[in-house]
Amino acid sequence: MCMFTRHYRSLILRKRTPEPGPPGGAPESAVENRAAALALAARPSSEASESATRVAAAALSSASVAAAATSPPTMRSLLVLLASAAALQPPQRQRTRCASVVRAAAEPISGPGIAPPRNVKGGDLQCCCAEVRDTGIGTGFYRDGHCSTGADDAGRHTVCIEATAEFLTFSAAVGNDLSTPMPEYMFPGLQPGDKWCLCAQRWEQARVADSAPRVHLRATHENTLEHCDLADLEAFAVDLEECKEDDARVDDLRAQMMKTAGLA
Numbered sequence: 001m002c003m004f005t006r007h008y009r010s011l012i013l014r015k016r017t018p019e020p021g022p023p024g025g026a027p028e029s030a031v032e033n034r035a036a037a038l039a040l041a042a043r044p045s046s047e048a049s050e051s052a053t054r055v056a057a058a059a060l061s062s063a064s065v066a067a068a069a070t071s072p073p074t075m076r077s078l079l080v081l082l083a084s085a086a087a088l089q090p091p092q093r094q095r096t097r098c099a100s101v102v103r104a105a106a107e108p109i110s111g112p113g114i115a116p117p118r119n120v121k122g123g124d125l126q127c128c129c130a131e132v133r134d135t136g137i138g139t140g141f142y143r144d145g146h147c148s149t150g151a152d153d154a155g156r157h158t159v160c161i162e163a164t165a166e167f168l169t170f171s172a173a174v175g176n177d178l179s180t181p182m183p184e185y186m187f188p189g190l191q192p193g194d195k196w197c198l199c200a201q202r203w204e205q206a207r208v209a210d211s212a213p214r215v216h217l218r219a220t221h222e223n224t225l226e227h228c229d230l231a232d233l234e235a236f237a238v239d240l241e242e243c244k245e246d247d248a249r250v251d252d253l254r255a256q257m258m259k260t261a262g263l264a
Contacts (some may be wrong), residue, residue: 158220161196
C-alpha cells in the first residue's frame with residue numbers, strides 16, 4: 001500500500017474504544033468502527049451529505065409552514081405540499097465509474113502542509129474519484145477524492161490512474177497488492193476500470209515494465225513531475241484531447257490580452 005498504511009495505522013491506534021457506527025446499522029467489528037470514524041474525519045461522507053440535505057429540507061419545511069400560517073387557504077395548501085416534497089428530495093448525485101459522487105463533496109483538502117491543488121498541466125486539480133464503487137471510500141492519501149499531497153505523504157500518491165487487469169497483476173507481482181480490500185486502511189481494493197491515486201514511483205515502475213495504467217492528467221498532481229516526465233504521462237493520458245483544448249483556450253486568451261495591451 002506504499003506509504004499511506006503507516007499514516008492510517010497511527011490514526012487508528014489512537015482510538016482505543018469502538019466508535020458508534022453510521023445510521024442504519026453498526027459495523028460488526030471495532031476495526032470497521034474505526035475505519036468509519038476515519039472516513040468521516042477524512043472527507044465528507046455520503047451519509048453526512050444526506051444528513052445535510054435532510055437538515056436543509058427541514059429548514060425549508062419550517063419556513064414554509066411559518067409562511068403558511070399567514071397565507072390564504074389555497075396558498076397554505078401549496079406551501080405545505082412544497083415543504084413535504086423538499087423533505088423527501090434525495091441529494092443530487094452524479095453517476096460515474098466511481099459510483100455515486102456527491103457534487104458538494106468534490107473539493108480537495110487544504111491546510112498547513114498541504115501542497116497547492118494544481119495538476120501536471122498547471123490547472124486546478126480535478127477530482128480523481130470521490131467514492132469507489134459505492135464503498136464510501138474516496139481516493140487519495142487524504143481520502144478526499146483528489147490526488148492531493150502534503151508533508152505526510154512520503155509515497156506521493158499523486159497519479160490519478162484508471163486501473164487495468166494487466167497493471168493490477170503486475171502490481172501484485174512486485175509486492176504491491178492493490179486488488180485485496182483493506183478496510184482497516186480505508187482501502188476498497190481495486191478492480192479494472194477503477195480510478196485511484198497511485199504512488200508516482202509505482203506508476204513509473206510500471207511504465208518501465210510496460211504495464212503502466214492509463215492516466216487522468218487533469219486529476220494528477222503537479223508534484224508527480226518530481227518522479228515522472230510529462231511526456232510519458234501524456235503518452236498514457238485518457239484526457240489528452242481535453243488538455244489540448246484547455247491549452248488552446250489559454251493561448252487564445254493570452255493572445256487577446258496581448259492584442260488589447262498593444263503588445264501583439
